[in-house]
Amino acid sequence: MTFDFDSGIDRRQTGSNKWSRYPADVLPMWVADMDFAAAPAIVEAMMQRLQHPVFGYCSAKPELRAQIVADMAANYGWSITPEDIVFLPGVEPGFNMAIKALLAPGQSLALQTPIYKPIRVAPEHWSLQPIALRLDRPIAEQRTELARADALLLCNPHNPTGKVYDRAELLALAEAMGDRPIISDEIHCELLYDGRRHIPIASLDPAIARRSITLMSAAKTYNIPGLKTAFAIIQNPELRQRFEASRLGMVDSVNIMGLEATLAAFRDATDWRDAMLAYLEGNRDTLAGAVAERLPGITMEKPEATYLAWLDCSALGLGDPAAHFLTHARVAFSPGSDFGPAYGQFIRFNFGCTRGRVLEAVERMAASL
Ligand SMILES: Cc1ncc(COP(=O)(O)O)c(C=O)c1O
Known part of the structure; x- marks a missing residue:
């Protein structure tokens, strides 16, 4: 069975926390849930x-x-x-x-x-x-x-x-x-x-x-x-x-x-899980490549697990990078300060979404810089 992770699904009218916190023009890349439909086997069982x-x-x-x-x-x-x-x-x-x-x-x-x-x-x-x-x-x-x-x-x-x-x-x-x-x-x-x-x-x-x-x-x-x-x-x-x-x-x-x-x-649903993991691994690698190419001043180590990337924005001197990207790029990340007072120069990027959306977020960030 093949699964489609590339077609975006509109979640705005579902009460989703991720998609209802910010105005409609903001790309939400924060809270840890993914934008993919659940495995057909799960939907079927329910x-x-x-x-x-x-x-x-x-x-x-x-x-x-x-x-x-x-x-x-x-x-x-x-x-x-x-x-x-x-x-x-x-x-x-x-x-x-x-x-x-x-x-x-x-x-x-x-x-x-x-x-x-x-x-x-x-x-x-x-x-x-x-x-x-x-x-x-x-x-x-x-x-x-x-x-x-x-x-x-x-x-x-x-x-x-x-x-x-x-x-x-x-x-x-x-x-x-x-x-x-x-x-x-x-x-x-x-x-x-x-x-x-x-x-x-x-x-x-x-x-x-x-x-x-x-x-x-x-x-x-x-x-x-x-x-x-x-x-x-x-x-x-x-x-x-x-x-x-x-x-x-x-x-x-x-x-x-x-x-x-x-x-x-x-x-x-382990077949769905394996296909989704392969897709996420591709997202991770795409993101790492795009950060290196399009976002000089931001560093990212490839995560070994999870669909979360931890981006160090210290070299950019943005003050509050999450606030900068929300205001100027219209992308919402989890601010590093959530994870400890020493991490205000970091953002957490959720790449559990279509690859197109990952790249769009990076392009918006690049344009804001
Ligand atoms: C490490 C970790 N623990 C717990 C949770 C929350 O889990 P639950 O919704 O089952 O309480 C999350 C959600 O992001 C998480 O990343």
Whole structure:
């Protein structure tokens, strides 16, 4: 089956956050969702579910748990059981629940910056001391700070830089954390390029798994984030119980259509995923080439994963580059300052859209300079 990622779809009348925040002449390249239609297999499964007209409270079916167990074994050589999986209405609620379950006010949480804003602000929400480590420093140099952290909130693959942690780095992080907990946001785990393989940190060793909460979802890879469905994998029953208790009437059960869509994604849409990844890899390379050619003064390292590129605009001296491009190029990016106070000279460019739109954004940027 072939899939068309090149024809743009008008999303303006759908209530899309991405397409409704800015005026109609602004190209939105900010929030992390893609402009592609969902896989036909997902749409089909949801339509089929709509044939049954009762939409009561529901839980994940055994088929979905079995699918995730099989995928973890096949994709990562990670052996989990159906009981290890806890369904959630999002990864963001998941890492906040994990923090609530594991840490008390005043304790410390290590993060690697720049970092996705809801992760960056999480310590403040829970009255924790943030230990903000620089992602570009070798892990060996982060050991002293990691040694005083009560927990680590890892983001792998990493948003906004697209970094993929390799085995040695993950082992070094786990070792530096001793027996303290690791919360691992792995929402972008199927969006790797150049033949790279994702490694869940908990899959490395049962001793690491015993103190880990891993968060995953079909949302990013299959472009269904509005269906608000995710899951945690927690192999330590005591940790899982504490995690469940932290719902506290605030984090509810999961949307019925999201569960249908997640099963269809993992079971029936991997051909779509592979085609979409090839297209995204082409977008990434096209963007890197266009930045080098058309935007002197901006540097970009090719992301190893995700559909997000992290562009360094420091050399341009624009003041606030995101504001400059919004005003003068009519393109909306995520401002670097969202990801840490030291990153105001960066922008995050979402290339999960038609290639034509990627190039149009670059041309608008070039014209504004
Ligand atoms: C690293 C990371 N974690 C979590 C989320 C949000 O996930 P959810 O919508 O499932 O809460 C995002 C969305 O961009 C993300 O990039």
